[in-house]
Amino acid sequence: MADTFDLIILGSGPGGYVAAIRAAQLGLKTAIVERDNLGGICLNWGCIPTKALLRTSEIFHYMKNAANYGLSVEKPAFDLEKVIKRSRDVAKQLNQGVTGLMRKNKITVYFGDGKITAKGKLSVEKDGKTSELEAKNIIIATGARARDLPFAKADGQRIWTYRTAMTPPEMPTKLLVIGSGAIGIEFASFYNDMGAEVNVVEMLDRILPVEDVEISEFMTKALTKQGMKIRASTGVQKITASATGITAEIKAKDGTVTTEDYSHVIVAVGIVPNVENIGLEALGVEPDKRGHIKTDEFCRTNVEGIYAIGDVADGPWLAHKASHEGIIAAELIAGGHPHPMNRGNIPGCTYCHPQVASVGMTEAKAKEAGYKVKVGKFPFIGNGKAIALGEAEGFVKTVFDEATGELLGAHMVGAEVTELIQGYTIGRTLETTEAELIETVFPHPTLSEMMHESVLMAYGRVIHY
Known part of the structure; x- marks a missing residue:
């Protein structure tokens, strides 16, 4: 006999495991199917371990530039094996954390290759054994993989x-x-x-x-x-x-x-969605022109009871977007009334040196959309905390609708902007205008003061530049 659930989730990345937890919180009997490691690519081979590597390179950069801070470091060096081990240990720790969350929320985990065999039915194969599962609702969260160049297949060596x-x-x-x-x-x-x-x-x-x-x-x-x-x-x-x-x-x-x-x-x-050999063709699940699964703003596919979230669906292909989609889908399946996904409020972050972060429209996109814009741009060199940190390169840029004061977009480059961007993301979610941002008190001395100054700059009220 098949094991029966209210919801089965195929894939345990940041979309899948978050959807499973939210569904369990809402009282749904939930199962998750994973062919590799809990946490998916993001936790095990993407977002988290790369940030561990980048933290190492950041510290190494500071070591090589210690003299700028009045410090002395002789012949800075690194052990590549230990650098990699630290990154893998971070991923392992978080993988174990997800395993604990599955137990805590009483989510049944099946390891193996999952395939939808019919509407509401899914099989899992592992070491020659097959488990049959049934659920009224299935969320596809199988993610994506790196795209190869046809003339440069990855070989793991060069x-x-x-x-x-x-x-x-x-x-x-x-x-x-x-x-x-x-x-x-x-x-x-x-x-x-x-x-x-x-x-x-x-x-x-x-x-x-x-x-x-x-x-x-x-x-x-x-x-x-x-x-x-x-x-x-x-x-x-x-x-x-x-x-x-x-x-x-x-x-x-x-x-x-x-x-x-x-x-x-x-x-x-770029990436290729993991849509092969999971039963989509037989069900008639519709792909878009790039091969990702088509969904509406509530993550529903064209087949009733089948949802898709994360990198297997439309972009932006970001972990936090996948997690939010997982919550939307779980709440809808549980009979709730979640807000639809607003892709314009999904921040993007690049953890290079210097960092890059943004949310909403670029200045060019806003103009293309017909807006008459007000733009503010404040440099890091005008901020006391940035100078004290020795990180005075970069700027914060804000784009407003001149007619209404709506914050259309925000764009940053410089130290710690991947942390700062959430302030503007909250502002956009709350439909904040320039008036609320101007009246907000920002703490001193902080990098966040540049967010305030950029808004002031857009409206001819900048103080420190």
Whole structure:
């Protein structure tokens, strides 16, 4: 006989396990199916362990620049094996935490390959044994994987995706990074700080292409100043790997093709949704043109009782978006009335050095949408805390609707902006205008004062610049 539940969740990443916990809180008998490790890619091979690596490179950067703080560090060095071990230990600790949360919330966990066999039915195969499950509702949270280039299949030796880049068999000496989204730039930043010679190639006309143009321009200059070679409007045509390195054919904007040698290459050109072999075709679950599962604002697919959340569905492909979708879906299934997903209020963060963070529309997108805008831009050099930290490079930019004072978007680059951005995210969720932000008291001395000053700048009231 099949094990029966109110809800089955296929995948235990930040979307799946959060959905399971919320469903259990709401009284639903819940099961979760995972083929690998609880916590999914984000916790085990993505968001968390990469931040552990980046913390190491940040400290190493400060060690190399200790003299700027009146300190002396002789011959700073690192042990790559220990750097990787720390990152893996962090991931292991959090994996164990998710395991504990499943027990605490009485969620049944099945390990194995899950497949939807019919409406409301799912089988799990593990070591030749099959478990049959039934539930009125199923949430697909199978995530995504790194996209390979057709001419550069990852080999784990010289051609890497993010997974190998987190547990490198050796330290690159000269590294080519293909793609300048968040993943590409984070690894470029890590390896550059750790001493590798880093080259970044981007097919589009600027790096971090989803960010505001001014952010992209600033980051190009900042990364170049750090020693990276940044090339936009440039593509890689061919990669040949050998035992000692790789050779890449790179085509510049003007059509010139050069042949260049590197020790390693990281391919960071996007993701592919994990939709294969989970039974979607038989049910008629509809994909979008990129192969991700189509959903509405409540995470419902075109098939009744089937939901999709996280990277397997539409973007932005971020862990916190997946978690929020999981809560929306769980609450709807439990008979609640959750707010629909508002993608315009999902913040994005890139944990490079300096950090990048944003929420809402860029200035260009706001103008394209027909808004007449007011824009404020306040530099880190005008903030006392930033100067005291020795982190005086960067700025905060805010974009408002001139007619209503609505905060349309906020964009930041500099120290700790991935923490600061949530203030503007809350503001957008509360439909805050410039009036409330201007009247808010910001603590001193903090980096957050720049958020206030940027708003004041937009309305001709800036104090410290």
